[in-house]
Amino acid sequence: xxxxxxxxxxxxxxxxxxxxxxxxxxxxxxxxIISLFVANNIVSYAVAALFLGIIIxxxxxxxxxxxxxxxxILFILLFSVAFNAVLTNGExxxxxxxxxxxxxxxxxxxxxxxxxxxxLIMGSSLMTYTTTPNELTDGLEKSLGFxxxxxxxxxxxxxMMSIALRFIPILIEETDKIMKxxxxxxxxxxxxxxxxxVKSMVPLxxxxxxxxxxxxxxxxxxxxARCYHGGEGRTKxxxxxxxxxxxxxxxIVLVYFAVIIATRILFKNVLxx
Amino acid sequence: MNTFKNGCIMGxxxxxxxxxxxxxxxxxxxxxxxxxAVDYVDIDIKEGEFxxxxxxxxxxxxxxAKHMNALLLPTEGTIWIxxxxxxVSENLLEIRKCAGMVFQNPDNQIIGxxxxxxxxxxxxxxxxxxxxxxxxxxxxxxxxxxxxxRKKSPNKLSGGQKQRVAIAGVVAMRPKCIVLxxxxxxxxxxxxxxxxxxxxxxxxEDNITIILxxxxxxxxIEADRIIVMDEGNVVMEGVPSEIFSKVEKLKSLRLDVPQxxxxxxxxxxxxxxxxxxxxxxxxxTDELKKIKAAGEHK
Numbered sequence: 001x002x003x004x005x006x007x008x009x010x011x012x013x014x015x016x017x018x019x020x021x022x023x024x025x026x027x028x029x030x031x032x033i034i035s036l037f038v039a040n041n042i043v044s045y046a047v048a049a050l051f052l053g054i055i056i057x058x059x060x061x062x063x064x065x066x067x068x069x070x071x072x073i074l075f076i077l078l079f080s081v082a083f084n085a086v087l088t089n090g091e092x093x094x095x096x097x098x099x100x101x102x103x104x105x106x107x108x109x110x111x112x113x114x115x116x117x118x119x120l121i122m123g124s125s126l127m128t129y130t131t132t133p134n135e136l137t138d139g140l141e142k143s144l145g146f147x148x149x150x151x152x153x154x155x156x157x158x159x160m161m162s163i164a165l166r167f168i169p170i171l172i173e174e175t176d177k178i179m180k181x182x183x184x185x186x187x188x189x190x191x192x193x194x195x196x197x198v199k200s201m202v203p204l205x206x207x208x209x210x211x212x213x214x215x216x217x218x219x220x221x222x223x224x225a226r227c228y229h230g231g232e233g234r235t236k237x238x239x240x241x242x243x244x245x246x247x248x249x250x251x252i253v254l255v256y257f258a259v260i261i262a263t264r265i266l267f268k269n270v271l272x273x
Numbered sequence: 274m275n276t277f278k279n280g281c282i283m284g285x286x287x288x289x290x291x292x293x294x295x296x297x298x299x300x301x302x303x304x305x306x307x308x309x310a311v312d313y314v315d316i317d318i319k320e321g322e323f324x325x326x327x328x329x330x331x332x333x334x335x336x337x338a339k340h341m342n343a344l345l346l347p348t349e350g351t352i353w354i355x356x357x358x359x360x361v362s363e364n365l366l367e368i369r370k371c372a373g374m375v376f377q378n379p380d381n382q383i384i385g386x387x388x389x390x391x392x393x394x395x396x397x398x399x400x401x402x403x404x405x406x407x408x409x410x411x412x413x414x415x416x417x418x419x420x421x422x423r424k425k426s427p428n429k430l431s432g433g434q435k436q437r438v439a440i441a442g443v444v445a446m447r448p449k450c451i452v453l454x455x456x457x458x459x460x461x462x463x464x465x466x467x468x469x470x471x472x473x474x475x476x477x478e479d480n481i482t483i484i485l486x487x488x489x490x491x492x493x494i495e496a497d498r499i500i501v502m503d504e505g506n507v508v509m510e511g512v513p514s515e516i517f518s519k520v521e522k523l524k525s526l527r528l529d530v531p532q533x534x535x536x537x538x539x540x541x542x543x544x545x546x547x548x549x550x551x552x553x554x555x556x557x558t559d560e561l562k563k564i565k566a567a568g569e570h571k
Binding site: 132133134162163165166169170215218219221222223224225226227228229233234235236237238239 | 378383
């Protein structure tokens, strides 16, 4: 099950988007998310969709792959669209049944909500598809570096994140192993009602936790043995350095944001909400 | 470089009446149990030596090894690593730079998500400039023969390869001495061979002092010196042929001898005049040929 989720994975390719500095990708994603909330009419949404489409094409990540990432949020998506559609009061009521009202405004609102969520997930998953986890943590560490001044341990958090990422496959393998070992001794993970199945996870989780703690203590010792002593005085093997393409990237993102704001002001009466 | 201390020349690692207690405390922080892991040990390891430390589980050999990297500090006594006292906290980084450490579980000591990044981890920690990091990483990957895997994820490597990456990570920091704490315990025979031949190469070609902790006897026959530990004490010390000639004593310490030595020992017990302390198959065949020739001569 864990392997099926594509959201948050890396898609290896060599595109201009892949080569961008992780910081500009983080910044771009943040601006894109903000822009989706700034957008309030059909024109702004069209611009946002077009922008995303162009980036997807440049990134060479298959659209199918990106759409697969929407699967886990399908339920939330349908839920919020449906609620917006039937619970919004408006002037043009089309149907009414008890507390449920279907109005033109409600339908527009639901459509926008759906589009916003879809673009939000597609936009942010595009970032993880085109950025390796390592680059991502490096980018986060560097762009949030200013927080260190107010005593937020940015380096330590980034280190934790990258170690967590490294241990995900190891822990999945371990879960598999423990599961098989317990099944060989007659454990049943597949049958029975939900309570029964949750209960049957206990003999799986306890050994997993114990071994995770043991690993953590081993790893801490290995890191200390290799002179790890926090972020102070640390150099980088692969330091982040802006190239010309990155500056162009920043300009494009800012221009895009300006366009969204302009469309919000200029077309505020076109199918807005 | 030997350091002058107390008027005598010191080896790269020297301990003086080293003692370490594991202290178990209950919830109220009262001492519940004190277990002595290392009991007044004096050892002296010279630069460039290949020393093996043997001992069964709980003999204190791993505890001793952790002192050599200042991961543990002595309860009593002193340990000097390249002339630096480990109880002085300013020496900590220098000691860890000088004496690298490789652990048992290959998965639990690799930090990077890509091989080359892991090898560079130690160098990043001690603040080496980027260009120098790349140079050292390249060289050490070549030294352990892992350069072709540099862009791979460590999860895709075999156990022996992972241990070689771990060794490269230590070698990259240009240590004078590498302490290996049962590096082959979790490996299959071919992985074990890979790791041991890498260690030997580093010792011979690059003159790095090796301290190998193991309980596989086959790995130690080429060591310059063997130290046998039991219950926190050094009970035997000497060259391999000397140590392995005392088969009964080793057995009483719950240690095995290499298969060939065992065979020679059994033959001698049955009355064949095979010399004690035979370590390799070649040595034994030579011995047997001599005996056969002597028999025919009669």
